[in-house]
Amino acid sequence: MRATAQFGDEDADHGRGGHRPEASPQAVRSAAILRHLGPRPIVLTGMMGAGKTVMGRRLASHLGLDFVDSDVEIETAAGMAIPDIFARHGESFFRDRENRVVGRLIGGGPRVVATGGGAFIHPATRAAIKSGSLSVWIKADFDVLMRRVRKRSNRPLLRTPDPEGTLKRLMAERYPVYAEADVTVESRDCSHDVMVDALAAAIARRLVP
Numbered sequence: 001m002r003a004t005a006q007f008g009d010e011d012a013d014h015g016r017g018g019h020r021p022e023a024s025p026q027a028v029r030s031a032a033i034l035r036h037l038g039p040r041p042i043v044l045t046g047m048m049g050a051g052k053t054v055m056g057r058r059l060a061s062h063l064g065l066d067f068v069d070s071d072v073e074i075e076t077a078a079g080m081a082i083p084d085i086f087a088r089h090g091e092s093f094f095r096d097r098e099n100r101v102v103g104r105l106i107g108g109g110p111r112v113v114a115t116g117g118g119a120f121i122h123p124a125t126r127a128a129i130k131s132g133s134l135s136v137w138i139k140a141d142f143d144v145l146m147r148r149v150r151k152r153s154n155r156p157l158l159r160t161p162d163p164e165g166t167l168k169r170l171m172a173e174r175y176p177v178y179a180e181a182d183v184t185v186e187s188r189d190c191s192h193d194v195m196v197d198a199l200a201a202a203i204a205r206r207l208v209p
């Protein structure tokens with residue numbers, strides 16, 4: 001899927017007396033985002049549970065772009081779930097695969113890319129994201145994240161005797177790095193529509209003069 005919204009041909013009906021329905025403000029905003037994004041993808045970063053996957057898919061659909069998730073791409077390429085990759089090969093193997101996969105996804109033109117929570121923390125992966133995309137940090141506070149990640153046990157880094165302490169430590173280490181993203185959007189528990197609108201509005205503020 002590629003965005004089709006184009007609003008540069010306002011004169012197309014001249015001489016025919018046709019009336020085009022007025023584009024919604026969201027559609028005008030999406031078209032402006034796509035114009036200013038150029039060939040770059042939008043890359044979502046942030047902690048486990050921030051909503052990169054769930055909101056990324058919805059943001060892509062809102063903008064008329066394709067969506068890809070680096071965690072899913074890594075799992076497909078490895079033929080293994082992420083906890084199994086960590087268990088069998090270790091975290092540095094995973095980070096190396098993640099670096100390659102994210103590099104490939106960034107080169108794929110305008111789209112929305114959800115990354116794993118540690119991708120932007122890896123220096124080489126972060127450099128690739130910063131140079132080749134518009135990066136967006138979905139930021140959430142501890143209570144929100146803990147409530148969300150508790151629901152599933154598929155995050156190997158939180159399989160520790162003290163997941164709350166581990167999440168706090170990771171947040172302390174990572175938040176100054178996530179803050180280097182081009183755009184920051186706070187995630188609270190809200191409707192998905194509200195969150196997509198907040199993401200698109202923040203991206204437009206950054207991109208559209």
Ligand SMILES: Nc1ncnc2c1ncn2[C@@H]1O[C@H](COP(=O)(O)OP(=O)(O)OP(=O)(O)O)[C@@H](O)[C@H]1O
Binds near residue numbers: 053055071188
């Ligand atoms: N704004 C929101 N309001 C309410 N629930 C949300 C919101 N954003 C995400 N969630 C919920 O939080 C959970 C985690 O979301 P998601 O899997 O997208 O996180 P993630 O950032 O991709 O995490 P990971 O880095 O582990 O892949 C999901 O159950 C999702 O429905």
Ligand SMILES: O=C(O)C1=C[C@@H](O)[C@@H](O)[C@H](O)C1
Binds near residue numbers: 082117155
């Ligand atoms: O925050 C992290 O380091 C991770 C987040 C997940 O998306 C996966 O990429 C993996 O579980 C590691």
Ligand SMILES: [Mg+2]
Binds near residue numbers: 069115
């Ligand atoms: Mg995810």
